[in-house]
Amino acid sequence: MARVRLNWQIKTLLPVALVLVNGLLLFALITLTLQDPARNQVLAVGFAGAIVVCAVLFMVLAVVIHRPMVELQEKIARVQKGDLFVNVSFADRNDEIGDLGSHFNDMVQQLRESREEIERLHRTQVSRAEHLATLGEMAAGLAHEIRNPLAGIAGVMEIVGRDLPSNSPAKEVLGEVRHEVMHINKIVSELLEIARPKPPVFRQADIVSVAEHATLFARDQASARRVRLEVLPGDPVPQLEFDSGQIHQVLLNLLLNAVQACDAGGSVQVEFASDEHYVITMVTDTGKGIPPDVLPNIFRPFFTTKGNGTGLGLSLARRIVEEHGGWLQATSELGRGTQFRLALPKVREEG
Template sequence: MFQMMTGMINNIFFIIFPIVLYQMFAPAGKRNFFVSHRVTLTVLFSVSILLCMFFPYQFLTDDYIFDLRQVPMIVGALYGGPLVSAILFIVSALGRMVIGGDGMYIAILNQLLLAMGVPLLRPFYMRINRAGKVGFVFLITFLSFFFNLIAGYFLFGDPIHDLIDIWLLLMLNQGAITALAALLIEHILRQEYMLNSLMKHEKLETVSHFAASVSHELRNPLQSVKGFLQLMQEQEYSREKRLEFQGTMLEEIEAADQLINDYLLFAKPVQKQLEVLKVESEVEQVLKVMKPYAHWGKVEIRLAEFHGSAKILADKQKLHQALINIIRNGIEAMPDGGTLDIAIKERKNEVSIKVKDAGNGMTKEEIQRLGEPYFSTKSKGTGLGMMVTYSIIRQMGGEIQVSSEKGKGTSFTLSFPLV
């Protein structure tokens, strides 16, 4: 009995392991059995069949040896179709011929009938619900064993009435394991369906956030322009006043135009504007622009001494924009003033720019959401600045790493490959 249970458990492991292995290593969103990775799964199921055949077990009696090769054969035919079924039949037939024995021809004939018949039932199988699929695989298993029982009686004179109890138990045993394998695959497919639905929902939600953000940001300059136009229509103003109004309206239109350009940045590549830049020089130029703003906010910017000539391939204007966004956020994170430390470090194949503030800090959940549309830790922020920053760095082949602790400040590390 112990040997029988050990052999049965081994066979079950040979069947379940390829399915679990596939789920673990197949890319998320593409775990569609025998569709996305047909060759891989056919090889895994072929190995499963051979292992079941070469490690059989005795079931209740020492006169007969059984294995669960039909389980991957049936499941593979139902989910893979005729081509997969044909390959699995060839593998099982060759393996059975290597083993030999009196029941070889019956086994090969049985496998042939399964390989030919089960793929024809695949369209119906795919349409029924999970409970129906369990009953369906049970029925296929029953018919397979019934064929073996009848063939054994006519070819070898095996007494049906003496073996019927054993065969019924085998039908229940193999039918349950086949149903378990099918349910496991259905569970994985259901997870994939839910994951794909969630990804689609997130895309729609992103579009919704973008629309809300664009509407929110564009409304202010448009309302301002509309107000000035209404004033100019309602009464007469001097030429100087009209020029003043027109200048303000042009500024608001330019602000709206810049906002639209920032949103288009997510889809517009910057490769045509890339040039070789010296990192230290670009950082110093950005600091010249930001020091007055930092002084106004009582923030001291300290640039650590850097001995090197690291160069990267980047868009100068966009790199400045990304650095300004991060430095501005660091300054605004210290409303009572403080110190903003900036350091440049050169490693073997990359250079990093680290910007560290001593501000309010962020939680892990807030760090994970950085760069999402319409997410900001500031009360009046829209998240647009960080969205643009993340997009710029990624388009230039860089990476952003953020570390932060609530109440102890935040550190942004921008890494770029060296030229």
């Protein structure tokens, strides 16, 4: 049923008119009973008076209520179109309509300030992003330039080492230099991967097989440290679309970190779970854990607590997972162990 819409004019005038008519009827009743010959004139004057009162009331209401309402509607329409430099003129009136007006003006001002704040943040973010992009390009160029001479140095080391007599003390030094060169090469290669990321190539694949394959690669380090490494069979998880090479790299990174965090006798487990949107791979270790004040830093590039670490593994891992539309998070308890959760979306959003 359509609701009847009564204008405010009718709503306000109706009771006034009813009271007036009521008064007139009463008046007519009295004059009728009095049988006064002049009663028609009195009645006519009464009616005319009532009409004038109604008209005056109507005009007063129009000025007092209707005008501000029309103005407010116009201003709201302008705000809707995005103009936040509007003000209503009746805000300084000393009544409820004035309160309404000043609240409206305050609200528009707040909206305007919020919008300016958002625009300012957006500008700083864009300039930061540009800055980072330039830095990334520079880093990539630098990494590329360093890699070639590095390969040259490694080659020369090899040749020099071969020519040295086997009992020469220089051989040991040379071995150390080679080790350092390989470390620089690792940093530079990972940096290059971060600065010039390859977009993932999505294919249907089985996350469990990829994880099992990654544990094979980590097994050597695990057994050298006498750490148990196992993939737990769980409920079957669905096939997903992901870049198996990249996710393999991420899982291997997580597994090696986990193994490196454990002392002899520790264990690293890989498990799978799924919720409505994601398939989650969990890598849990019984290692030394991460202090709460360190935890927020571990995904930052170059953050490492290891003497021979590059600090690039986790930042690269997180970037890869986020490019897949997933997420990578860590929880840890100092002295008890750490869990990394890697989530990949069940349905890939085309982007």
